[in-house]
Amino acid sequence: MPEAVIIKDTDNKQKIKIILALAVPAMIENFLQTVVGFVDTLFVSNLGLNEVAAVGVSNAIVAVYIAVFMAIGVGTSSLIARSVGAGQVDQAKAIARQSTWISVIAGIIFGLATLFFAEPLLRIMGAEPSVIKQGVVYFQIVAIPSVFLALMTIFGSILRAAGNTKTPMKVGIWINLIHIVLDYVLIFGLFDWAGGGIAGAAWATSIVRIIGAIVLYLYIRKSKLSFSIWKGSASEYTMPLLKLSGPAAAERLIMRFGQVLYFGLIVRLGTDVYAAHVLAGNIEVFSYMPGYGLAIAATTLVGQHLGAERKQDAYQYGMLTAWIAVVFMGVVGVLLFFFSPLAASWFTKDKDVIHMVTTALRIDAFAQPFLAIGLVIAGALQGAGDTKSPMYSTTIGMWLIRVVGVYVLCIYLGMGIAGVWLSITIDLIIRAAFLLYRFRKHMHVRQTLQ
Known part of the structure; x- marks a missing residue:
């Protein structure tokens, strides 16, 4: 896939090919990350339940x-795609350099917070x-070097914004395979070495x-966006x-904390209901893969075409891209x-839990x-x-619709797990309608790029 996708692509068949060329590698990368997460947990x-809880x-x-x-x-991604x-x-390179420095600073801050406050943070949780x-032990080994996690995240975003989703996928495949091998060896050992247990998993x-x-x-x-991290700063960005x-x-923090709140309400329904909800979520997570991949394609293609002043x-x-996602995820449904x-x-042989997960x-x-x-x-x-509209939709959906929905449908009306997932469905329907409205309005009124 070329780094710039601005070509004479007037027919829908050509557009679909371009969308899938960007989205499919991202889907594969997300899928592999999910699979490796399962293997890591396995x-x-x-090692034991305490170790599982510690990692969790x-x-x-x-x-x-x-x-x-x-x-x-x-x-x-937004700024580079438009550039x-x-x-x-050259502007895209400058943005890439500056975003790298911002991510380095963020990574160092989180690393220092982990170094000095690991135990209090775990107590708060x-x-x-x-x-x-x-x-x-696990938290400090994994999170003190957060700067590398930050850099890996930002470098992937830079490549995807330029239209290159294959490279992050290829790198993801290799490091995930290396992770599985290292995980096994460093946890359980090799030959006469007994392994490092939970510390090995962290390393x-x-x-x-x-x-x-x-x-x-x-x-x-090696790409057109090649830049040196050490060659000055681009503070204007x-x-x-x-x-x-x-x-x-x-948006992401609102979502995380909102989940904690409405999960707390679900726990009040009983351990079996909460367990069924968690199991359903673990199965459902695979349905997100097409959506995440196509969302990355949408970010890149909308940004690049707006940058080229091709609003239509x-x-x-x-x-x-949204309708392609509907087809993919409709099949998943x-x-x-x-x-x-x-x-x-x-996941379980308990018939009541199986029934609730199925519902x-x-x-x-x-x-x-x-x-x-x-x-x-x-x-x-x-x-x-x-980036504000997605934040508004998440705030309303997570804190109003889901929390209120779970309270009313589950606790007040006694609908159990059906009430939980009906609340989630109502949230998703309203969120989709709101975001569609905002996108159409945004594209209609936008006259110049900021």
Whole structure:
């Protein structure tokens, strides 16, 4: 895939090819990351429940770090895509350099916070005393070098914004394979060495992040966006990057904290209901893969075409990508509806829990087209430089619709797990409608690029 995708692409068939060329590698990369997460959990589960809990609570904090790094990536993707579309390669390089420095600073700040406050942070997350000792070991090894996680995230965003989604996919494949091998060896040992247990799992994660950051940077150095990290600063892009990244970071943090609140309400329904909800979520996560991949394509294509002052094409790409996502995820919905009992039986033999997981996933099956629209149009808006609308939709959806919905449908009306997933579905429908409205309005009124 060429780094710039601005070509004479007037017919829909050609547009679909371009969209899929960008989206499919991103889908594969996301899928592999999810699979490796399952493998990682499987290996750690052989050490004991305390180790599983330690990794889980540590990763819940790291997820907040990642949310900030991804938000910086959103701002980077938006500005670079528009610069590439406008043919302003030097500007794109300057933005890439400055976003790299911003991510380095963020990574160092989070690393220092982990170094000095690891134990208090784990206590705040509610970790039991028996978990904290192991948790501090894992958390510090994984999160003190957060700068490499930040760099890996931002370098991937730079390449994708230029239209190159294949390279992050290839790098992702290799580092995920290396991660599985390192995970096994460093946890369980090799020959006479007994392995490092939970510390080994942490070192495997940190090592592959360092490798990933270095390899992605070497690929950038071979690309049209090649820049030297050490060659000066481009401070004039700091505020535009922060202006775009701020709402994106807020959106992700609002989502994380909102999940904590409405998960707390679900726990009140009973352990079996909460367990069923978690299992349904673990199965449903695979349905996000097409949406995430197509959202990346939408961000890149909308941004580049706006940069080239081709607003109509930008709008068409956004809408066409959304409808492709609806098709993909509509198929996923059909699979969820018919195969949810089988999928649930892989995780538990409890018939009541299987029934609840099936109920949840069959409700979710009807929500898949709306989830598709929400994911892709949010990406399209971010490519157009509007990171506030996705933030508003997440705030309303998570804190008002889901929290109130779970309270009313589950606790007040006693609908159980069906009420939880009906609340999620209502949120996704309203969110899709709101984002579509904002995208159409944004593309209609936008006259010049800021």
